[in-house]
Amino acid sequence: MNEKNAPAINSVSSRSIVSQSIVSLNVFLLLAGLFLLYGLSLWSVAFLAPSFPYPGRAHADVLTSVYSSTALLAVLFYALPRDWQVPGLRPVFIGLFLLNGFALFVAASISPPVALSLFVMLNSGALVFLVRRIPLRGEARIGSYLYVIVALLASISGGCLSLLVALDLVGDSWWFWRQIADGVQFLGAPVLLLLGLSGQLLNPHSSAEDAKLEKGTPYWLKFLLAISFLLTFFVGAKSFPDVPWYLDTQHLAYVFRALFFAWITVTELEPFAKRRPKWRYAKSINYMLGFIFFGMLLPAIWMQYRIAFEHMVFVGGYVWFVVVLVSEALFGSGAPDSGSLWFERKKQRNWFVTLMFLGLSTRVTSDIWTGSRPFHLAVAGLCVIAALIIWGKRYRNLTKEIVP
Secondary structure, eight states: OHHHHHHHHHHHHHHHHHHHHHHHHHHHHHHHHHHHHHHHHHHHHHHHOTTSOOOTHHHHHIIIIIIHHHHHHHHHHHHHHHHHTOOOOOHHHHHHHHHHHHHHHHHHTTOHHHHHHHHHHHHHHHHHHHHHHSTTOTTOOOTTHHHHHHHHHHHHHHHHHHHHHHTTOSGGGHHHHHHHHHHIIIIIHHHHHHHHHHHHHHOTTOSGGGGGGOOOOOHHHHHHHHHHHHHHHHHTTSOOTTSOGGGOHHHHHHHHHHHHHHHHHHHHHOTTOTTOOOOTTOTTHHHHHHHHHHHHHGGGTOGGGHHHHHHHHIIIIIIIIHHHHHHHHHHOTTOOGGGSTTTTOHHHHHHHHHHHHHHHHHHHHTTTSGGGHHHHHHHHHHHHHHHHHHHHHHHHHHHHHHOO
16 A cells, blocks of 8 residues: 555655745745846936936845845755755745845845845855755756856855955955956856756756766866856956957956856757757747857957946846746746747737847947936836736746646
C-alpha cells in the first residue's frame, strides 16, 4: 500500500511546492512593482514640475539596486524550489525579506550607508537560502544556478566595497573603488543573476528527464566565465586618455564584457540550438539579449553616451527580460499553446511589446538628445508603466487559475 501511495504523496508534495512558490513570487513581484512604479513616475514628475529636484543617485539606487534585486530574487525564490523540489521560503522569512527590501527602498533616499548595509543583508539572506538547499536537492543538478551563486557573492562584495567608499575608508583612490563597486553592484551581479536564472528556466536541457544527458559547460568553466565577466569592471575602472580609444582599458573592458556575456548566453540559453524550446509568447527574448549585448558593447565606441547605452541593459534586461522570464517560468516549459500567457491575446501582446520598445528607445535617446531629455524620460516612464499594466492584468488573471 505504501508503494502505491508513494506517487500520489510525491505529486501532492510537488504541487504544494509549486503553489507556495507562486505565492512567494507574487508577493515579491508586487513589492518590486511598487519600487519600479516609484522610480518610473519620477520621470513624469520631473517633466511636469521642472523645479522638482531630480533625485539622481537615489533614483538610480532604487531602480538598479532595490527594484532589480527584489525582482530577480522573486524569480529565484520561485524557480529554485520548483527545480530542486526543496522547501521554499517559510512565511516568516518572506516577511523578513519583504521588510528588508522596503527598508532598503526607504534608506536609499535617506542614508546611503544604511541602504548599502541592508543591500548586503538582502543578498546574504538569499545566498544562505540557496546554499542551505544544495544538500537537499537530491539528484537535481546545480546547473546555471552556479552563476546565481557567483552573482550573489558579487552583490555582497560590491555592496561592502560601496559601503567602504561611502564611509570614506578607501583614501584618495575612492573614485577608482567606487567605479568598481558601482559596476559590480549595478551591472555585473544583476546580469549574472539574470543569466543564471534564464539559463535554468529557458535551457532545453534544464528539465529533470534530460539531466543525465547533459553535455553542457563544465562547472569550472562556468565559474571562470563568471569571474572573467566581473573582472572587466576592475580592468575598466581606470581610463588612459592618452592612448587610442581601441587601446584604452575602459573601452576594452566594455568589449570583453560584451563578449563574455555573449559567450555565457550562447552556452547557457542555446538561442541557436535546434532543440531550443518555442518561446511562444516570449519571442522577444532574442531581441532583449541583443539589447543587452549592444548596451555593453556600444560604450566602447561612443563612450560619451555610456549612460544612454547602459539603459539598454537596465530597461531591456532588468524590466523587460524579467517580465518575460516570469511568464516563461509559469506558463511555458513545454505547456500546450493554450497555456501561453498571450494565448488568444495577440493584440495585447503586440501592445505590450510596442510600449516596452518605445520605453526602452526613449530612455536611451533622453541621454543623446539632451535638449528634450525631460520629455523623453516622461514618455519612457509612461510607456513602460502602460506595458506593465497590460502584462500585469493578464498575469493576474492566469495566476488565479493556478492558485485559487
